Amino acid sequence: MPSPKSKNPVRGGGSPVLGSSNGRYDFMSLTKPLNRSSPPHQRQGSDPATARLRASESPTRRRGSSSSTGSGQGLPEEDGLRLNPSFIRVALSSLLAIDLWMSKTMGVCACEDSSWGSVRPLMKLIEISGHGIPWLAGTAYCLYKSDSATGQEVMLNLFMGLLLDLVLVTIVKAVVRRRRPAHNRMDMFATFSVDRFSFPSGHATRAAMCGRFLLAHLVLAAPLRFLVVLWAALVGLSRVLLGRHNVTDVMFGFWMGYVQYNLIEMLWLSPQTLQGLLGQLA
Ligand SMILES: CC(C)=CCC/C(C)=C/COP(=O)(O)O
Numbered sequence: 244m245p246s247p248k249s250k251n252p253v254r255g256g257g258s259p260v261l262g263s264s265n266g267r268y269d270f271m272s273l274t275k276p277l278n279r280s281s282p283p284h285q286r287q288g289s290d291p292a293t294a295r296l297r298a299s300e301s302p303t304r305r306r307g308s309s310s311s312t313g314s315g316q317g318l319p320e321e322d323g324l325r326l327n328p329s330f331i332r333v334a335l336s337s338l339l340a341i342d343l344w345m346s347k348t349m350g351v352c353a354c355e356d357s358s359w360g361s362v363r364p365l366m367k368l369i370e371i372s373g374h375g376i377p378w379l380a381g382t383a384y385c386l387y388k389s390d391s392a393t394g395q396e397v398m399l400n401l402f403m404g405l406l407l408d409l410v411l412v413t414i415v416k417a418v419v420r421r422r423r424p425a426h427n428r429m430d431m432f433a434t435f436s437v438d439r440f441s442f443p444s445g446h447a448t449r450a451a452m453c454g455r456f457l458l459a460h461l462v463l464a465a466p467l468r469f470l471v472v473l474w475a476a477l478v479g480l481s482r483v484l485l486g487r488h489n490v491t492d493v494m495f496g497f498w499m500g501y502v503q504y505n506l507i508e509m510l511w512l513s514p515q516t517l518q519g520l521l522g523q524l525a
Pocket residue numbers: 374375376379409431432433434435438440441443444445446447482487
C-alpha cells in the first residue's frame with residue numbers, strides 16, 4: 244500500500260494539501276478546527292501549503308500578486324476579515340437570486356394571458372379585500388354606527404392601527420425604494436407615490452395586523468378564526484401571484500404587520516384617553 248504521502252503532491256515542504264484515502268484526491272477541509280493532538284506540520288490551516296491554498300482561495304488574493312503566497316506566509320489578519328464580507332455578500336446575492344426566481348415563477352396571474360390568467364379576477368378581488376381604503380372606510384363606518392363604549396373603543400383602536408400601518412409602510416417603502424417585479428402590471432386602484440415601491444407589501448402588513456386584531460378582539464368562533472387566518476394568507480399569496488411583490492416583500496410584510504399589532508396593544512387608546520386628548524385639542 245503506497246504511502247498516502249507519496250500519492251499526494253506536497254507543496255512548499257508543508258503537509259499534503261490534498262488528502263487521498265482511496266486514491267481520489269479531495270481538498271482537506273480548511274474550516275475544520277485545528278487538531279491540537281496532531282504534530283504541528285500535519286495541522287490543517289497552519290502549514291504554509293494550506294495557508295497558500297487558503298490565500299489562493301481568497302478573491303482578493305486572486306486579483307493581487309502571488310508574491311505573498313510565494314513566501315508561504317499565513318494570511319494577514321485583515322484578509323480573514325475581507326473573506327467574511329465576501330461570503331456574506333455571496334450568501335445575500337444567492338438569497339436575492341432565489342427570491343427573484345421564485346417570485347417570477349409564482350407570478351402566474353400577472354396578466355390575463357399568464358398561465359393562471361383566468362384566476363386573476365379572483366386575485367384582484369382578494370387584493371381589494373386587503374386594500375387600505377376599504378378597511379379605513381369600513382372601520383370608520385363601524386365606529387360611527389357602534390352604540391357601545393366597548394365597540395367604539397375597539398373600532399377606534401383598529402382605525403388608529405390602520406393609520407399607523409400606512410405611516411410605517413410608507414416610511415419603509417420610501418427608505419428601501421425597491422422596485423416592484425418587472426412582470427407586474429401596475430393596475431392597482433387608489434395608489435399613491437410610494438406604492439410604486441415593492442418593499443414591504445402593504446397588503447401583507449395590513450392582513451397580518453388586522454388578522455391578529457380580529458382574532459384578539461372580534462372573532463371567537465373557531466371556524467371564523469380559521470377563515471380569518473386563511474384570508475390573511477390568501478392576501479399575501481395574491482401579492483406574489485399577481486406579480487405585485489417578491490416573496491421577501493410579503494414575508495417581511497407579514498412579520499411587520501404582526502409586530503405592528505403589538506404596537507397597537509402597547510398604545511391602546513381608551514375612550515377616556517381619547518376624550519382627554521380631544522379635550523386638550525378643543
Ligand atoms: C391609499 C390608501 C389609503 C392605501 C394604499 C393601499 C395600497 C395601494 C397599498 C399598497 O399595497 P402593496 O404594497 O401590497 O402593493
